[in-house]
Amino acid sequence: MTTTPVGSAAELSAMLASTGYLADEGLSTVGYLALAMERPLLLEGEPGTGKTAMAEALAEAFSLPLIRLQCYEGIEASQALYDWDFTAQILHLRSVEAGGGDLTAAELENSLYDERFLLARPVLKALQQSPAVLLIDEIDRADDEFEAFLLEVLSTYQVSIPEFGTVKASTPPLVVLTSNRTRDLHDALKRRCLYHWIDHPGLAREVEIVRTRLPQVPALLAEQVVRAVQQIRSSENIMKPPGVAETLDWARALHLLGSPDLDLASAAASIGALCKYREDTERVSAALARMLG
Numbered sequence: 001m002t003t004t005p006v007g008s009a010a011e012l013s014a015m016l017a018s019t020g021y022l023a024d025e026g027l028s029t030v031g032y033l034a035l036a037m038e039r040p041l042l043l044e045g046e047p048g049t050g051k052t053a054m055a056e057a058l059a060e061a062f063s064l065p066l067i068r069l070q071c072y073e074g075i076e077a078s079q080a081l082y083d084w085d086f087t088a089q090i091l092h093l094r095s096v097e098a099g100g101g102d103l104t105a106a107e108l109e110n111s112l113y114d115e116r117f118l119l120a121r122p123v124l125k126a127l128q129q130s131p132a133v134l135l136i137d138e139i140d141r142a143d144d145e146f147e148a149f150l151l152e153v154l155s156t157y158q159v160s161i162p163e164f165g166t167v168k169a170s171t172p173p174l175v176v177l178t179s180n181r182t183r184d185l186h187d188a189l190k191r192r193c194l195y196h197w198i199d200h201p202g203l204a205r206e207v208e209i210v211r212t213r214l215p216q217v218p219a220l221l222a223e224q225v226v227r228a229v230q231q232i233r234s235s236e237n238i239m240k241p242p243g244v245a246e247t248l249d250w251a252r253a254l255h256l257l258g259s260p261d262l263d264l265a266s267a268a269a270s271i272g273a274l275c276k277y278r279e280d281t282e283r284v285s286a287a288l289a290r291m292l293g
Contacts (some may be wrong), residue, residue: 006032006035006036008032009025009028009029009031009032009033010028011032012028012031012032012035012061013025013028015061015062016028016031016054016057016058016061017212018061019057019060019061020057020212020213021050021053021054021056021057022205022208022209022212023054023057024201024205026196027054027196027198030194030195030196031054031058033194034174034194035174037194038172039192039193039194040154040175040176040177040192040193040194041174041175041176041177041193041194041196042139042177042178042179042185042189042190042193042194042195042196043176043177043178043179043196043197043198044178044179044180044181044195044196044197044198045180045181045197045198045199046180046199046200046241046243047180047240047243048242048243048244048245048246049198049199049200049243049244050198050243050244050245051178051179051198052135052137052178053245054176054198055068055133055135055176055178056135058133058174058176059132059133062131062133064131064132064133064174065129065132065133066132066133066135067122067125067126067129067132067133067134067135067173068122068135068137069121069122069123069134069135069136069137070137070138071136071137071138071139071140071141071142071146072138072141072142073141073142073143074143075141075142075143075146076146077145077146077149078121079121080121080122080123080146080149080150081121081123081124081149081159082118082119082120082121082124082159082161083119083121084113084117084118084119084163085117085118085119088116088117089112089117092111092112092117093112096111113163113164115164118161118164122134123150123153123159124159124167126169126173126175127157127158127159127167127168127169127173128167128169130157130169130170130171130172130173131171131173131174132173132174133173133174133175133176134173134174134175134176135176135178136150136175136176136177136178137178138178138179138180139177139178139179139185139189140179140180140181140182140183140185141182144186147185147186147189148186150189151186151188151189151192154175154189154192154193155192156168157169157172157173177193200230200233200241200243200244201244203226203227203230206226206229206230206244206247207222207223207226209244209247209248210222210225210226210247210248210251213248214248214251214252214255216255217251217252217254217255218255218260218261220260220261221251221254221255221259221260221261221262222251224261224262225247225250225251225254225262226247226251228262228267228288228291229242229246229247229250229274231287231291232284232287235287237283238275238277238279238280238283238284239277239279239280240275240276240277240280242274242275246273246274246275247274249273249274250270250273250274252273253270253273254266254267254270257269257270262292263292264288264289264292267288267292268285268288271284271285271288
């Protein structure tokens, strides 16, 4: 991307690290290639592995606006693209009528579809404001028709508005799509993107993430928390394995409680930072009792 020059994957990794985001070599490489090739970046992985945070870190590292489109079941193209401010248009129409304007019908219609009445939604906003980072979060929650719409936009980085004209990005935005893989995405969309699966980090990297993001947390507590979380992820049959976000929340909660290290009492008191289901709370509490008892 010409407006965000970066010379190598290592340089991008260092820039991301300056924001507190520690990317491994694979993620740094595919991120660098997405920038250099001006291609969308599709990140898949379990919830809490840092997919959304990657887009946020890219925006911060390059001092670009972050424009987020949160996908959900039933989302339509108009909710991602644009709408017209009908209230303002009606007020404008009444103002013209009250002023006794002698506009022709065609002129009046054109004045109603002026840019000042155009409500830009995230995709259109990203094209207008680019260079920018466009985060399309949880694309797997949307349906096939919405995927087809996105594919068309991402192929040309332009949209056509019948009443207004064509809006084309002068510089393609950096597009990051995330998916929790609740369903498979279509091959056509995947082919348009560079792909990377983000897994939960290993022990050393997760400890480094906690120490980087929460430098106030004692080193011993950080390591104990990460070891416990890693064991819970790998061995406990829980509904939602904790992600890095939950690891950070738990470490911060324990520190706020004044715990110098991980003990059973403080772990039980702060378990709500780690687990978000009653069944998980019970299973993890029992596992921590075995680990720390």
